[in-house]
Amino acid sequence: MDEPQIRLSRLLFADGNPVTSPMIGSGIDGFIIRTGPRTVMKIPKLRAEILSDGSLKPEKENEWLIGSLEAEKAVYQRLEGVQGLANCLRVSSNGIELDYYQNGSLEDYMRVNDPPVWEQRLHWIMQLVDFVAACHEKRVLWFDIALRNLLLADDWTIRAIDFANSTALPLETDLATTDWDGYTQKLEVLHVTNVMYSISHWEKFQVNCVYAHEWPLADSFPSTQHLDLGPIITKAWNHHYQTIAELRRAISSQ
Numbered sequence: 001m002d003e004p005q006i007r008l009s010r011l012l013f014a015d016g017n018p019v020t021s022p023m024i025g026s027g028i029d030g031f032i033i034r035t036g037p038r039t040v041m042k043i044p045k046l047r048a049e050i051l052s053d054g055s056l057k058p059e060k061e062n063e064w065l066i067g068s069l070e071a072e073k074a075v076y077q078r079l080e081g082v083q084g085l086a087n088c089l090r091v092s093s094n095g096i097e098l099d100y101y102q103n104g105s106l107e108d109y110m111r112v113n114d115p116p117v118w119e120q121r122l123h124w125i126m127q128l129v130d131f132v133a134a135c136h137e138k139r140v141l142w143f144d145i146a147l148r149n150l151l152l153a154d155d156w157t158i159r160a161i162d163f164a165n166s167t168a169l170p171l172e173t174d175l176a177t178t179d180w181d182g183y184t185q186k187l188e189v190l191h192v193t194n195v196m197y198s199i200s201h202w203e204k205f206q207v208n209c210v211y212a213h214e215w216p217l218a219d220s221f222p223s224t225q226h227l228d229l230g231p232i233i234t235k236a237w238n239h240h241y242q243t244i245a246e247l248r249r250a251i252s253s254q
Contacts, residue, residue, distance in 0.1 A: 012046040013094040029068050029164045035097060043095035044069045068164060075163040078138050084131035086151060086159040101159060107147035107204060115202035118228060125196050127158050129251060132192055133244045136185055139169040145191035146206060147198055182211040186242055193236040200227045
């Protein structure tokens, strides 16, 4: 009985050249590779089959993955200059080159460290809220608001990454009435609030909710009685705030 044929493949840049740089991260749609001591590049997951003669045959889904990265590039370009965005050095046909943040993500940091003083945690919360508010002012819906996508810079401020599922809407868009395939700005309030709770309680909490009808019932959320921002978090989970701007005002007036 013949043994099954083993298909060999390798990673490609969008220009067709093979990827030789070390890979340090992987997501659903792309890889993160090191391009220098202080830089990384996000590239789409492009693969090619290695044929018997040594030539490369690109896989069929590569074209879709290239298109997905183009959409993410548009978001980085729309958000250029917004405080809290990971520093984007350049975009090219091959990918998005960013500063390398050696402290890792806030999720990683929380996993191995005790909670810092409340003032520091509140500072992170306000940075996140300010960043998402700026995204909405630029008519960007982030979608992947999560601890894993908040990196820690050398000065311990947060830097947001991963806009693969984000969208840069036309600048004249009214977010109050926009429904992007079932996703709205109000759902971003939910996901920001989940991160607020996580930072406050110092334990990761998130829910899978991409459509309004998936918003969890009030009694399914954890207790917030012991938290400084507990009343605000509970109100947000109970649909009290319609926008990030409203949530930000509530925190600022606390």
